[in-house]
Amino acid sequence: MTARTSKIPGPDHPITIEPSGTHVIVSAGGRIIADSKRALTLRESTYPPVLYIPREDADMSLLQRSGHATYCPYKGDCAYYGIPLGGERAADAVWTYEAPYPAVAAIAGHLAFYPDRVDSVEERPLP
Numbered sequence: 001m002t003a004r005t006s007k008i009p010g011p012d013h014p015i016t017i018e019p020s021g022t023h024v025i026v027s028a029g030g031r032i033i034a035d036s037k038r039a040l041t042l043r044e045s046t047y048p049p050v051l052y053i054p055r056e057d058a059d060m061s062l063l064q065r066s067g068h069a070t071y072c073p074y075k076g077d078c079a080y081y082g083i084p085l086g087g088e089r090a091a092d093a094v095w096t097y098e099a100p101y102p103a104v105a106a107i108a109g110h111l112a113f114y115p116d117r118v119d120s121v122e123e124r125p126l127p
Contacts, residue, residue, distance in 0.1 A: 001103075001113075002005060002020045004073070004077075005073070005075075006073060006074065006076065006099060006101045006103075007073040007074050008074075008103055009044075009074055009103055013044070013045045013074060014043075014044070014045060015042065015043065015044045015074060015075075015103065015104060016042070016053075017040050017041070017042050017043075017106045017107065018040065018041055019028075019038070019039075019040060019041070019050055019122070020039040020040060020041045020122040021125075021126060022035050022037075022039065022124060022125060022126060023035075023036070023037050023123070023124040023125070023126055024037075024051055024053060024121065024122070024123055024124075025056075025095075025120075025121075025122045025124070026053070026082045026113050026118055026120070026121050026122075027084035027095055027118065027119045027120050027122075028062075028085065028090050028093065028117075028118040028119050029083065029086040029090070029119070030084030030085075030119070031059075031062060031085060032054070032059070032065070033062055033083060033111070033113070033118065034053045034057055034058035034059070034111065034113070035057060036053045036054060036057035036058075037057075037058075037126060038053075038054050038057060039052060039053045039054075040052040040107060040110060041107060042104070042107060042112075044074070044119045047108075050112050050126070051110050051112065051113070051121065051123075052107045052110035052111065052112050053071070053098055053110060053112070054109060054110055054111075054112075055096075055109050055110065055111055062083060062084075062085060063081040063082070063083060063094060064081060064082050064083075064084050065079070065080075065081055065124065066080045066081060066082050066091065066092050068080040068092045070095075074101070074104070075097050075100050075101060075104050075107070076097050076099060076100045076101045076104075077097070077098070077099065078095050078096065078097055079096050079097075079098055080092040080094065080095050080096075081086060081093070081094040081095075081096070081111070082094070083118065086118060086119070087116070089090075089116075089117055089119065090117050091117075092117075093113060093114050093117035093118055094111050094112065094113055095112050096110065096111050096112070097110075114121040
């Protein structure tokens with residue numbers, strides 16, 4: 001096994017994390033999977049922004065840990081969850097960095113959802 005090294009986000013690969021400022025509701029299989037007013041928005045290089053929702057704001061009983069895993073040199077090891085009630089398309093619909101690198105430590109304990117693998121990811125303005 002080779003050692004993994006982290007790359008620190010910099011001018012060639014900027015990463016920013018900030019409160020989303022929205023009320024985020026994720027649904028799949030006709031159920032609300034997550035409902036949060038504390039989501040974070042991660043912006044990474046030229047990729048679309050990603051919402052990260054605290055685990056406490058998700059119904060973890062509706063998620064099933066999968067064996068799928070990936071690695072990002074900027075964020076670390078990534079684990080995945082499926083949403084069984086969402087059907088086959090909801091396999092590996094959720095990802096999380098359980099022990100992210102220090103530069104992105106704010107996303108620890110948060111979940112991100114692939115919008116095309118759930119019914120909806122709705123953002124509403126906060127009052």
